[in-house]
Amino acid sequence: MEICTECNCKITQGVFDFSIENIGVPLCMPHQQWLAEIEENTTAENLTLYFALKQRGVPASIEHYDGHKHIDIVIHEAKVHIEVDGRQHFNHKQALSDLKRTYYSFLEGYFTLRIPNTLVHEHLDETAEYLVSFMNESYKRVHELYSGTTYRLLKCSTR
Numbered sequence: 263m264e265i266c267t268e269c270n271c272k273i274t275q276g277v278f279d280f281s282i283e284n285i286g287v288p289l290c291m292p293h294q295q296w297l298a299e300i301e302e303n304t305t306a307e308n309l310t311l312y313f314a315l316k317q318r319g320v321p322a323s324i325e326h327y328d329g330h331k332h333i334d335i336v337i338h339e340a341k342v343h344i345e346v347d348g349r350q351h352f353n354h355k356q357a358l359s360d361l362k363r364t365y366y367s368f369l370e371g372y373f374t375l376r377i378p379n380t381l382v383h384e385h386l387d388e389t390a391e392y393l394v395s396f397m398n399e400s401y402k403r404v405h406e407l408y409s410g411t412t413y414r415l416l417k418c419s420t421r
């Protein structure tokens with residue numbers, strides 16, 4: 263039985279085949295609908311990286327709105343933000359605005375990783391695997407910091 267990458271529910275072979283053919287990852291019917299809605303407000307690279315993380319078991323959220331701004335990908339458990347950046351982020355005004363966002367997120371306890379689109383295009387698996395290692399280590403540190411006890415890693419893993 264196949265499962266939905268987003269919610270882990272079981273899906274039929276027909277739904278699986280349709281989803282792989284049209285989307286590239288297995289999604290249940292409600293999540294195919296959900297994707298159609300969020301697709302307009304995100305980039306192909308962000309979606310690709312998001313699903314690569316979900317398929318590795320990372321508890322990620324996409325296009326998260328924190329009350330002030332949208333963040334491409336958030337992993338609350340590890341207190342990490344991921345921003346998937348296109349060429350416009352090389353512009354100095356955008357770069358300065360990015361730096362400020364990184365700073366304010368850091369004040370709230372979140373570390374920001376900025377991933378250029380080119381990494382998603384050219385080195386998706388290696389990038390996703392480094393992010394998983396990063397997430398596991400960050401999760402461990404965040405939880406030890408607040409509890410003083412040693413925490414096991416997140417359940418996600420590299421393939």
Ligand SMILES: [Zn+2]
Nearest residue numbers: 266269290293
């Ligand atoms: Zn689903």
